[in-house]
Amino acid sequence: MLFKQLFDDETWTYTYLIADPVSKEAVLIDPVNTHIDDYLTMLKELGLTLKYTLETHVHADHITASGLLRQKLGAQTGVSALCGAETADIQIKDGDVFTFGQGEQIKVIATPGHTKGSISFLWRDRVFTGDSLFIGGCGRTDFQGGDAGAQYDSIQKLFALPDDTVVYPGHDYQQKWISNIKQEKTTNPRLAGKTREEFIEIMNSLNLPKPRLIDEAVPANRFCGLEENQRQDAIVQREVAREKEAAKADGQPVVDCGGAVHKTGGMTAQDMVAAAKQQITEVTVDKAKQLMAEGGITVVDVREESEYAAGHIDKAILLPRGVLEFKIGTVAELTDKSKPVMIYCRTGGRASMAAVTMKMLGYTQVISIAGGFEAWQKAA
Incomplete structure (x- = not known):
């Protein structure tokens, strides 16, 4: 060797x-x-x-x-x-x-x-x-x-x-x-x-x-070291892969590790999102709009800055998933952990993970928009 x-x-x-x-x-x-x-x-x-x-x-x-x-x-x-x-x-x-x-x-x-x-x-x-x-x-x-x-x-x-x-x-x-x-x-x-x-x-x-x-x-390494302008493509690639994994899922998950190895029962990215969604509450776009109209809820966009710049929900606060734990304490609107927070990403995967993280940090009223910003745009 x-x-x-x-x-x-x-x-x-x-x-x-x-x-x-x-x-x-x-x-x-x-x-x-x-x-x-x-x-x-x-x-x-x-x-x-x-x-x-x-x-x-x-x-x-x-x-x-x-x-x-x-x-x-x-x-x-x-x-x-x-x-x-x-x-x-x-x-x-x-x-x-x-x-x-x-x-x-x-x-x-x-x-x-x-x-x-x-x-x-x-x-x-x-x-x-x-x-x-x-x-x-x-x-x-x-x-x-x-x-x-x-x-x-x-x-x-x-x-x-x-x-x-x-x-x-x-x-x-x-x-x-x-x-x-x-x-x-x-x-x-x-x-x-x-x-x-x-x-x-x-x-x-x-x-x-x-x-x-x-x-x-730390934020870079959560994206495998990629620079910020490369992260969106990596996110899209992984979310597409998750969708394919979900479509193929049948019984015990199998992770294909480069063709030379198969690990049965390993935790795939799709498994992580599925597990996160079991721990959080998702709402439809219509319900999200209703809650925003009623007021008193903070909306957080956990996508990357480039995604946010290309379009976002009005008055949403940008807090990328990769830096959430480190930057959340600097956001005045999130100081009170008992107040309601609604999170979204592109299609829902990152938001689910972020919602679980916020719950672990002590936030008691965290929900996610099902389907993410794509669903929001389609409903517009």
Whole structure:
């Protein structure tokens, strides 16, 4: 097998290439957008076909290259279903297995804590831990749904792997490249000999500065790293794909992972939307107009800025789905979480996801317009 550990010295990020030298199928874990040309050159020189780009989480310190690699090479993007990256091809869940090459398998281990959607990847005797576990440390837990207790529990799950399992982290800031489970269990200063309560106290007292790129990176990474002017096309492509998936749905869902793998029972983008719609209330366009005429309801457009500029419901507030959690606190009309809110997008999928997010944030009266802005325009 071919394996390479690549490093971005600006954000101290590790990217990993795994490839089968016979079939030439390859996987990249956590690619960085500023190295897109390097990846393309490397893959071409090695004669490799990139099948997947896999993300350990939605990063706050750099922008992923996965969307660009999908555009240029057709590689499928995989992100945890809990990350809100709705344009990713594969919504990953705990226990999923990616098969490539001649029977090579990458197994998914859910490791929430650094972020709600953090995952690790186990390949042979190597585990790629993202920001869940570093060499002599671990990722912070004070943003993106982070939870120190969950982080501790996730690391204990990793510590249950064989002692000689090689640890490859998502970052390193001390010029270290490699560790193993035994070394981290016995020498990691945040974990060795620490109780869960002690670990939580350590993490909650770090008081680290806000990541420099977080306001740019997180929204971009929820669209697989695509720039804003490219996101609308990606959204449309995924919504069309969801419609096709819904039309084909028959019994247990099957996710086609690039032709080489089938994962039965995996969570597709269509599954995510369907699950979200079960948790929210949708209203017809006529009912939406009635509620607006009665007054007292805030209308929120969760599409992208370019979509909003092309046409929107009168007096609707623009709050794109990708930045909702981070920007909602700045919207004066949404300060009171008990007041009614009505959300819409293009056809309803993003609005359903956004409505669930708002409910999780404490909003008690959130509804969505069935069919979205397309239905609104047709009814005009």
